[in-house]
Amino acid sequence: MVTLPRLVIAAPSTGQGKTTVATGLMAALRAAGHEVSGHKTGPDYIDPGYHALATGRPGRNLDPHLVGAERVVPLLLHGASVPAPAGVAVIEGVMGLYDGRLGTDGFASTAHVAALTRSPVVLVLDVARLSRSAGAIVAGMAAFDPRVRLAGVVLNRARSARNTAEITRAVERAGLPVLGVLPYDESLAVPSRHLGLVPAAERDGAARAVERLGAAVARHLDLDALLRTAATAPDLDADPWRPGNEVRSPGTGRPVVAVAGGRAFTFRYPETEELLRAAGCDIAVFDPLSDPALPDGTAGLYLGGGFPEMYAGELAANRGLLDDLRRAVEAGTPTVAECAGLLCLARALDGVPMAGALPVDAVMTERLTLRYPVAVAAGDSLLTRAGERVSGHEFHRTRTSPGAGEEAAWRLDDGPEGFASATLHASYLHVHWAGHPRLAQRFADAVHHARPLVPAPPVIRAEPETPVAHPLRHHGDAETGAGLLDFAVNVFPGPRPAWLDRALHNAVDAAGAYPDAAPARTALARHHHRPETEVLPTAGAAEAFTLIARLRPWRRPVVVHPQFTEPHAALEQAGRTVTTVLCHAEDGFALDPAAVPEDADLVIVGNPTNPTGVLHPATAVRSLLRPGRLVVVDEAFMDAVPGETESLVRERLDGLLVIRSLTKHWSIPAIRAGYVTGDPRTVGALAALQTPWSVSGPAVAATVACLTTTAAAEAQDRTAALTRWREHLEDGLRERGIAAVPSTAPFVLARLGEGARGALRERGVAVRRADTFPGLDPAWARIAVRPPGTTDRLLGALDAAVVPS
Known part of the structure; x- marks a missing residue:
């Protein structure tokens, strides 16, 4: 037996304010510290979006037609247990309390769900144009069906206190x-559209609207x-419904199912994704309005419902x-498209070009198709076997x-519908897969057996790179x-901090005296918890590399490449x-x-x-450490790594030197400020070996x-900003099918293709050529x-440089 406090919010008819009260109640209870589970009677996708905002967890549907009466309670308990146990469940009804599928004596009505879940019902009554007759409506509602327990009434849109007292x-x-x-407060109304309410994902300020609803409900x-x-x-x-009991994973990998989301594709049941995850798939949500490409590794497509007609131009x-x-x-990627998904795959929607994956044209009509059909599979396909029956719903214009x-x-009562093949449906x-898990x-x-879609690589036409005379001396500037x-x-x-500017200005004011590096050495020792004998300020990392090159008559110096070329150049300069x-x-x-030779005495x-x-x-x-070997670690960009993980700067090991630079992170490349620890x-x-006064006063x-x-x-x-910015750059490159090396630094090495640097330069963007680094060819470029x-301007320049295939 499972204990779950719960309420059904119902009304005598549609338009009475069920969504306002139910959503506001969820928000108010959550604000009061309760974990609330939100549910919607019927197939509606829109109200659960508001419920999700109100509760902070997925909104769930309870529909005997779509999932079978026997699954309603298990799905209620599932929704109340995932992602965390709920202390109370609020179930919003549909239409009037007793209105169900026509010709079925109220099957799939709010009353039916209330009876199945044995939940008390609170009736919402719009009294803007009512007075004492409200009592008769309530009395009739309470007596109509003995299986339904009406437990209370909420009066909505009440006007005068005197009339409200009469109604009470x-x-x-x-x-x-x-x-x-x-x-009575029109600001609490939810905006509507030709198919009903505007989805929360599309409505500007939806979260604030739900917050206002919650405050109003808590107050009144x-x-x-x-x-x-x-x-x-x-x-x-009953036991909660569990997706893992309905499906199994057919393989060991986790192929990616790309699921359409964003403002134009808001209609899908959370159980669909839960079933696919339980069946061994990973879900990657993409926005067809803004994402320039499908997610990496896409092996399956699920395009649910929504309002693409509102966003056809975008x-x-x-x-x-x-x-x-x-x-x-066309490549046979397993694809499911429901309603809006079908329209997106069409050649055109109201004359606006779509994907053109199906030989179909779509147009808006005056007629609303709204029905609860039982459909028969027309043949064997990606999802179905011929003759199978499913219950579903249609909702479109x-x-x-x-x-x-x-x-x-x-096959429906009025004939065949839709398009199917071994890889497409x-x-x-709309079908609720919790009711038909075989789909x-x-x-x-099919997704497990599919080959992931390989992004079409960008083709950039440009002239080959001109060789550099002295590659090891080449610099990005x-x-x-x-x-x-x-x-x-x-x-x-970014700009330099004010405290750093003040320090630099004060140093310039003191330029009449020779510089003294002692304060820097003291500060470094204190910062790294080392004796002053283990730290040395230098004129940037460049001076440190020059000193190391002259330190000993190295027999077998090794530089691990590709890396910063300055130490290699300094060693060659030292003979x-x-x-x-x-x-x-x-x-x-x-x-x-x-790979490092054992006889290397410098690495x-x-x-x-x-x-x-x-x-x-x-x-x-x-x-790499060995007796008689010096290992030098250039940590010039370690300060851009969150937490400086893998740094050795504070480790006291014989034969280890760590070099740091302050110039990059603090936007002071002209101030040669670096140091060595070891x-x-x-x-x-x-x-x-250091030249006297080599470290300037400003440094x-x-x-x-x-x-x-x-x-x-x-x-x-x-560091946090650099991490966010780098992720944005890497996402943009990935979306364009451009290979990039996963980076922890304030730059990304990307394989743009030979000549791409010149093509970007023609479009006003400078990136660093990478063929001057040993081990890299002209196809690579380093992007700060x-x-x-x-970054978006860079990505736009890349798009402009791509030659249409």
């Missing part, structure tokens, strides 16, 4: 308490009395996504020409210029012959310690590496300022992370 006496005379009175309804009424619901002798403008849909259907394909999806009929199983089976968006130089694109060890793209540019590796953005595990870097013997030897001031607690907090903010608005 009449209702109480009928034997029912008045549990609240909502005053007796929440304690409603909760006491809910607690009178008897225990239920859909048509997103040609790349529509082309992806057409390619997916469009029609297609033709109305059915040679292989129809269904497109129809106006979910067949779809999942050589690729910027007047009028170009700078994605070539890895410097944080050393450098051994290159390459990290390979097919391995994700991961560090392989075994230099970047972490995270410039230009790949790869963050190597600290254990892999530590494993064992005191090696740090002391570097200090002995000392910057180092001290950037190691304060104030700076630490702002550094975290900058920038704010989303700036």
Whole structure:
């Protein structure tokens, strides 16, 4: 037996304010600290969207026609237990309390669901044009069906206090308490559309509207009395519905089902996705209005219902996504399209071009199709076997020409409907898969056996790269210029903090004296919890690399590439012959310690590496240490890694040096501020080689300022911003089918194609060529992370550079 306090919110007819009261009650109870489960009688998709906003959990439907009467209670208990146990369930009714499927004596009505779930009913009565007759309506409603227990009344849109008192006496005379009175207030109404209410996902300010409803209900309804009424619901002798009991996973992998969402595709039942997940699929929701491509690895498509006719122009403008849909259907990607999904796959909707995946044209009509049919499968298809029967519903004002394909999806009373094949099922009929889980199983089976859709790679026409005379000396600033968006130089694109500017200005004011690096050394030691003998301020990382190159007569210096070329150049300038060890793209540019020769006496590796953005595990870097070997880790971009995971800057290990730079993160590339940490013997030897006063006064001031607690907090903010911006860039590249190396740095290495850098430059965007880094070819480019608005201009330039295939 399961205890679940619950209420049904019903009305004598549609338009009385059930949605207002039910949604407001859910919001009010949640605001009062209760975990609330929201449910809707019938097939409606729109009200559950408001319920989800009110409760913070999925809105659920309870419909005996769609799922069978025997599943109503299990689905109620499922909704009340996922994602967390609910303390109370609120079930919004449909139409009038006793109105059900025509010709069935109220089957699938609110009363039917109230009887099945043994729930007390609260009647909402619009009294704007009523007085004492309200008592007669309530009395009739209470006596009509003995299976239904009317427990109270809420008066809606009440006007004068005097009339409200008259109505209250009449209702109480009928034997029912008045549990609240909502005053006449048009601002609490939910906007409607040609098919009913406007979905929450489409309505601007929907969350604020639900919050206002909740506040109004809390103010005018007796929440304690409603909760006491809910607690009178008897225990239920049933187990919650579990998707894992209905379907199974046919394989070991988890293929991706791309599910249409966003404002134009709001109609789908949460149980559909739960069944697919239980059947071993991953769900990736995409927005056909804004996403330029299908999700990576798409192996199946589910296009549910919604209002594409309201957004036909925006859909048509997103040609790349529509082309992806057409390619997916043509390639045999298992595809289910219900109602709006069918329209999206059509050639045109009211003359506006759609995906063109089906030989169908759709138009708006004056006639509303609203019915509760039982459909028969016209043949074997992706979802069905010939002759199978399903219960569903239709709700639309469009029609297609033709109305059915040679292989129809269904046979209805008025003839064949929809389009079907072994890989496609497109129809106006909405089906609740919890009532027909075999449909979910067949779809999942097909998805598991499908080959993921491979994105069409962008084709960019441009001239080949011109070789660089001195690749190891090439720098990104050589690729910027007047009028170009700078994605070539890895410097944080925001302004310097005021406290840093003050420190720099004070240092310039003190420029009459020789600089003293002692304050920087003290600050570094304090910051990294090391003795001052283990830290050394330097004129940027560049000076540190030059000092290391001169430190010893290296016999076998190794630089792990691709990485920042400065240490390689410094070693060659010092007369050393450098051994290159390459990290390979097919391995994700991961560090392989075994590839480093055992006789190497110097190993230099970047972490995270410039230009790949790869963050190597600290254990892999530590494993490079050997007696007589110096391992140098360039952590110039580690401050852009949240939490600085895998950093070795505070580890005190013989033979380890860590180099840091402050110039990138703090937007001060002209102030050469860096430092070295390591064992005191090696740090002391570097200090002995250092030219006196090489670290300028402004660099000392910057180092001290950037190691304060104030700076630490702002550094975290900058790191968080870089992470968000990088994700936006990576998402944009991925959506365009452009391969990029997963990065932890403030830049991304992307395979744009040879000549793409020049094509972007022609369109006003500068990115860093990557073929000057050993191990990379001209197809690669390094892209600095920038704010989303700036990144979108880069992505737009990429789109403009693509040659239509």
